[in-house]
Amino acid sequence: MKFKIAMFQPSDLLAVASADLECFGPKEAYPTAFFRQAHDMFGDLFYLARKSDNQIAGYLVGTINPKTGEAWVVVIGVRPEYQRQGAAGQLMEHLIAELIKRGVSSIILTVSPGNAAAAKLYEKLGFSRQAVIDSYFGPGEP
Numbered sequence: 001m002k003f004k005i006a007m008f009q010p011s012d013l014l015a016v017a018s019a020d021l022e023c024f025g026p027k028e029a030y031p032t033a034f035f036r037q038a039h040d041m042f043g044d045l046f047y048l049a050r051k052s053d054n055q056i057a058g059y060l061v062g063t064i065n066p067k068t069g070e071a072w073v074v075v076i077g078v079r080p081e082y083q084r085q086g087a088a089g090q091l092m093e094h095l096i097a098e099l100i101k102r103g104v105s106s107i108i109l110t111v112s113p114g115n116a117a118a119a120k121l122y123e124k125l126g127f128s129r130q131a132v133i134d135s136y137f138g139p140g141e142p
Contacts, residue, residue, distance in 0.1 A: 001085040003049035003057055005094040008039055012048060015056050023058075023077035030075070035061075038074065045071075047094055049078070049087040057082035060091040064104060071099045073109035076118075084117065092125055113142055 008016065017032040024030075038061045039046055045062035058078035064071050073095070078087045099107060111118045113132060134142050 001051075001082070001087075003051065003087050003090050005090055006048050006050055008035075008043065008046040008048055008059065010036065010039060012056065013039075016048070016059050019056050019059060019079050020075075020077050022079050042074070045095065045098065047091055049082075049091050051082075057085075058087040058091060060088075060095055062095050062099070064099070064102070069104060069106075071095075071104045071107040073107065076109075088118070088121055089125070092121070096125065110136060112137060 013032065013035055016035050017030070020035070021029040042061055042063040045064070047060045047062075048056050049058040049060075051057050056079070058076070060076040061074040062071055063074055073092075076088055076091060096107065107127070109122065109127065111122060113119075119129075132142050136142060
């Protein structure tokens with residue numbers, strides 16, 4: 001499926017927060033305010049994957065560390081009904097292309113070792129595993 005990649009706008013706030021809740025559940029979802037703050041801080045690297053009817057299928061928040069020049073994928077989420085249909089890949093490819101334009105040569109992201117689908121996508125995009133950090137996502141969650 002082909003998705004339209006667009007910039008997040010403040011009017012998308014509740015739809016993105018709802019999508020995040022669907023993606024990660026109440027235990028791991030970000031509070032709604034996080035997405036507003038992400039827009040305020042990293043707005044030019046906050047993208048949405050929209051369906052042809054303009055509904056949000058997924059989102060990605062990226063940033064560039066001003067001290068190191070490395071980029072970071074803060075969060076990427078795709079609503080369950082659109083997973084494995086290309087939204088995450090299209091969001092990542094859009095981000096990578098933008099970062100290359102800006103001269104960024106290193107992108108960091110984290111993924112749970114249990115998320116095999118995401119790890120496979122990242123490997124397909126050229127990422128490699130650097131380390132497993134115990135309790136990175138919380139106690140007992142590497």
